[in-house]
Amino acid sequence: MNPLTSELWSPYLVGFGIGVLVWVGFLLSNKAIGCSTAYARSFGMLEKLVGGKEVEDKPYYKKFVPKIDWEWMLVLGVVIGALISSILSGSFKVETVPQVWDRTFGSSPILRLVGAFIGGLLLGFGARMAGGCTSGHGISGTSQLSLGSWLAFIFFFVGGILTALLIYGGI
Amino acid sequence: MLEELYDEKKKQLILGFLIGVGFGFLLDKGGATDFNIIVNQLLLKDFTVLKIIFTAVITGMVGVHLIVRYMSPELQPKPFRWKPIIIGGLIFGAGFAILGLCPGTAAGAMGTGAVHAIFGVIGMLVGAGIFASVYPHMSDFMSESDKGTVTIPDLLGVNAWWIVLIFSIILAAVMYLLEIYGF
Numbered sequence: 001m002n003p004l005t006s007e008l009w010s011p012y013l014v015g016f017g018i019g020v021l022v023w024v025g026f027l028l029s030n031k032a033i034g035c036s037t038a039y040a041r042s043f044g045m046l047e048k049l050v051g052g053k054e055v056e057d058k059p060y061y062k063k064f065v066p067k068i069d070w071e072w073m074l075v076l077g078v079v080i081g082a083l084i085s086s087i088l089s090g091s092f093k094v095e096t097v098p099q100v101w102d103r104t105f106g107s108s109p110i111l112r113l114v115g116a117f118i119g120g121l122l123l124g125f126g127a128r129m130a131g132g133c134t135s136g137h138g139i140s141g142t143s144q145l146s147l148g149s150w151l152a153f154i155f156f157f158v159g160g161i162l163t164a165l166l167i168y169g170g171i
Numbered sequence: 172m173l174e175e176l177y178d179e180k181k182k183q184l185i186l187g188f189l190i191g192v193g194f195g196f197l198l199d200k201g202g203a204t205d206f207n208i209i210v211n212q213l214l215l216k217d218f219t220v221l222k223i224i225f226t227a228v229i230t231g232m233v234g235v236h237l238i239v240r241y242m243s244p245e246l247q248p249k250p251f252r253w254k255p256i257i258i259g260g261l262i263f264g265a266g267f268a269i270l271g272l273c274p275g276t277a278a279g280a281m282g283t284g285a286v287h288a289i290f291g292v293i294g295m296l297v298g299a300g301i302f303a304s305v306y307p308h309m310s311d312f313m314s315e316s317d318k319g320t321v322t323i324p325d326l327l328g329v330n331a332w333w334i335v336l337i338f339s340i341i342l343a344a345v346m347y348l349l350e351i352y353g354f
Contacts, residue, residue, distance in 0.1 A: 006200075007200075008200065008201070008202050009197075009200040009201060011201055011202075011219045011220075011222035011223045011226065012222060012226045012346075014197045014198075014200055014201030014203075014223050014226075015201070015222060015223040015224065015225065015226025015227040015228075015229075015230065016226055016227070016230050017193070017197045018194065018197050018198075018223065018226075018227040018230075018231075019226065019227040019228070019229070019230020019231040019234060020230060020234070021190050021193050021194055021197070022227065022230070022231040022234065022235060023230075023231070023234035023235065023238060024190055025190050026234075026235055026238050026239075026244050027173065027238055027242065027244060028173070028176060028186055029176075029177065029183055029186050029187065029190075030173075030177045030243075030244045031187070032247055033190065033194065035273075035274040035275040035278065036274045036295075036299070038274075039274060039292075039295045039296050039298075039299040040299035040300070040302070040303055042296055042299075043296045043297065043299050043300035043303065044300070044303065046296070046300075047300065058303060058304070058306075058307075059306060059307050060302070060303035060304075060306040060307075061303060064303075068184070069184075069187075070183050070184060070186070070187035071187065072187075073184045073185075073187035073188040073191060074187040074188065074190055074191035074194065075191060075274075075275070075278050076188060076191060076278075077187065077188040077189065077190065077191020077192040077193075077194065077195060078191045078192075078194050078195035078198065078275055078278040078279050078282070079195060079278050079279065079281050079282040080188075080191070080192050080195060080282060081191060081192035081193060081194060081195025081196035081197075081198075081199070081279070081282070082195040082196065082198060082199040082204050082278075082279035082280070082281075082282035082283050083195075083282035083283065084192070084195075084196060084282075085195070085196045085199035085200055085283075086199055086204075086282065086283040086284065089199075089200075091199075091283065092283055092284050093283070093284050094284045094286060095206075095283075095284060095285045095286065095287065096286045096287055097287070098205075098206035098207055098210075098271065098285075098287070099207050100206065100207045100210045100211065100271070101206065101210075101271065112287050113286070113287055113290045114290075115269055115270075115287075116269075116270050116287040116288065116290040116291040116294065117290045117291065117293060117294040118266075118269060118294060119265075119266045119267075119268070119269030119270025119271070119272075119291055119294060120266065120270050120277070120290065120291035120292060120293065120294020120295040120296075120297075120298060121266065121294040121295070121297055121298040121301075122262050122263065122265050122266030122269065122270075122294075122298060123263055123266035123267060123270055123273065123274060123277075123291070123294070123295050123298060124266075124274075124294060124295035124296065124297065124298025124299035124300075124301075124302065125259075125262060125266075125298035125299070125301055125302045126259045126260065126261070126262030126263030126264070126265070126266055126298075127259070127263050127274055127295075127298075127299070128259070128298075128299050128302035128303070128306075129255045129258060129259025129262065129263075129302060129313075130255060130256045130258075130259030130260045130262075130263055131249050131250065131252070131255065131256065131259070132249055133263065133273055133274040133275065134224075134267075134273040134274070134275060134276075135194075135273075135274070135275045136249070137249065138224060139224060139227050139228060139231060140231065141248065141249055142228045142231075142232075143227075143228055143231030143232045143234075143235045144232075144235055144246045144247070144248045144322065145232065145248075145322045145323045145324055145331060145334055145335070145338075146246075146248030146249055146251070146320070146321070146322055146323075147248075147251045147321040147322060147323050147326055148248070148249055148250060148251035148252065148253070148256050148321065149248065149249060150323065151251075151253060151256050151257065151260070152256045152259075152260045152263075154260075155256065155257050155260025155261055155263075155264060156260050156263050156264050156267060156273075157213075157264065158260070158261065158264060159260060159261035159262070159263060159264015159265050159267065159268075160213045160263075160264035160265075160267040160268045161213050161214075161215065161264075161268075162264070163213070163264060163265040163267075163268035163269065164210055164213030164214050164268040165213075165214060167268065167269070168210060168214060168268075169214055
C-alpha cells in the first residue's frame, strides 16, 4: 500500500519524523519548532490594522514583534501539510461536530463552535503565559532538557486530563 | 556556512514553511489533527498522542544534543518560571481538552476541513491578544519566579548525555508497557 495515501501511520514513525524535523529546524534555521507565538504575532498584526503603528509599542509586542517570521511560516506550513496529507489519503472532510463531542454535548454546531472558541481562548492565553505550547515546550523544549519545558509539558497534560475527565468522562 | 544561512531572511521563511508542511503532514498521518484521538488521549483511552510525543522527544533529545555538541547551533531553552508555567499550563490544559486540539494540531485540523478548528484558531488569536494586553499588569507574576534558563543537566550538575539516556529509557519503557497492556 502506498504510504502517502494511507490514512494513519505508526505513531512511532510519525514521532521519529517529527523528531527529525526538530533537528532540521535546529541545524538549518537555528530555531526550535513551536507554534503559539505565531498566534500572538498574528493578533498583533490584526491590532495594527485597527490601532496603527502604536500597537507595536505594547510591551508584549516589543518582545514578539507583530510580523511574519519563521514560526509564523511554520504554522502556515502545518495547515498546508495537513491539507496535502488528508487529500492524499481521502480523509479530508468538512467536520463541525466531532464524534466524542457529540456524545457528550449533542450535535448542535453552534454549541461546538462556541466551545471551540472558548477552548482556543484558554489555549492562546495559557500558552503565552506558560511561554510555549505542546510543540514549543512539549517537543522542542523537552528535547533540550529544559526544566521549564518538562514542567509545562506535565501541567498541559494534568490540566488536559482533569478537564477531559470532568467534561467528557462523566465523573 | 550554516551561520550565513541563518541570516538569509527569505530562505529562512521558506525553510520555516517547508518544515511546517512536513510537520502538518506528519501530524495528520499520526491522527493528531483529529479531535477524537486527542480527547481520547486525555481520557486515557488511546495513547497515540503520547506515543508520538515520546518518540519525537527521544529522537529530538539525541539529535539536538549531537547537533549542539558537534555543530554551530546552541541550546535555546525557554526560561524556567514555575508560577506562570504551572498556572498557564493548567489553563492551556483546560483549553486543550475543550478545543480537543492544541495550537499546532488546530492549524493542521483546519487543513483537514475541521470547521470547528477555525473557531478554535480565532479563539487562540484572541486569547493570545488578551495576554498581550494584560501582560504589563502581570510583570510581577511573570518575573518573580524566573530563574532564567535552567536545563535538567545543569540543575543536577551531570553530563547531559546521562539525562538523555535515562529519559530515553524511561519514555521507551512507558511505551513498551503501553503496548504490552494493549494500548
